[in-house]
Amino acid sequence: MTPKLIDTLAAPLRAPFWLAGVLGTEKSFLANPIIGSPYLNRLGLHRARVRLAAAMARRRRAAMAARLDPADRAAFDRDGFVVRPDFLPPEAFDALRGAVFGGVHPAREMRQGGTVTRMTPLSDPPLAPARAFAAREDVAALIGYAAGRSGAPVMFLQTVFADPARGGVDPQTALHADTFHATGKLWLFLTDVGENDGPFVFVPGSHRLTPERLAWEHEQSLTARGDARRHHALGSFRIAPEGLAALGYGAPRRMMVKANTLIVADTYGFHHRAPSPRPTTRVEIHGYLRRNPFLPWNGLDPAGLPGVRGRQLDLYFGWLDLRRQHLGAGSIWKDYGPVAVDAPAGGQAR
Ligand SMILES: [Fe+2]
Secondary structure (H helix, E strand, O other): OOOOHHHHHHHHHHHHHHHHHHOOOOOOOOOOHHHHHHHHHHHOOHHHHHHHHHHHHHHHHHHHHHOOOOOHHHHHHHOOEEEEOOOOOHHHHHHHHHHOOOOOEEEEEEEEEOOEEEEEEEEHHHHHHHHHHHHHHOOOOOOOHHHHOOOOOOOEEEEEEEEEOOOOOHHHHHHHHHOOOEEEEEEEEEEEEEOOHHHHOOOOOOOOOOOHHHHHHHHHHHHHHHOHHHHHHHHOEEEEHHHHHHHOOOOOOEEEOOOOOEEEEEOOOOOEEOOOOEEEEEEEEEEEOOOOOOOOOOOOOOOOOOOOOOOHHHHHHHHHHHHHHHHOOOOOEEOOOOOOOOOOOOOOOO
């Protein structure tokens, strides 16, 4: 039997999983033939998912609004992001930096084009000040509101090494939406991020579903499966900056920030990482929260259960290790052993 024939015969077995994906967070027009179907999308499948998810996010956000500082809520509703300079008291921020930069910690690295991303779980005992930040109720409230649904975010230390000399295109530097529904991301920057340090760029207001955006979403869904831009086909729609005005949005804003600034954003809004013209290293606590967008209630997150909460990244790495040991499966996340957060990438110079 050919692999294609096996695939065809196995399709009925996989159909329930594809259907479950349609009712959940699945976004890929390539991996899921229901979501990718130009026929179903002409009938309005993608448009219906986008519209229902946005309506549910509105409803769940209304239920969460009282947990936010009114100024943060107003900024978020208007722009799709909140910027909080000097987020931690100076002594707390110094203690956090001391713990993060003061030693080596287990970590993994992944390369995308000229950019290497290092993820350091917060579970290493000396990282207690980082865990204290991750456990804050006000931080959970902000990312829950941005995500349009409260829950237990995944948080870790992230180091981004950008080096244009390494070549290749980093897919994160193209203007895009992460998925078809509200989703929360946060960054507590531990280093300054200047004009040339690959700052975060966001299109203010682009988290709002305008009638023009909905029509654009529908249009993209008809051809996304065959689109040459791989991440577009995987459901993170790319857009040229010239296309923003037609959707009712303004110009992208670059976020140059000082260390100890917190940014929380709904990355359904269009955003990207500005390309760096020179080698740069950015260190931050990064978090994300993406949950089923169709359910009307907040909370009830399995990731919030004891033993899982705060350990999601360790569990994910453990699962990757099991796959490697038992199935010989490779991973894009490479383990070079314990390392300082700002040590050179790729296991070099250690
Ligand atoms: Fe993104």
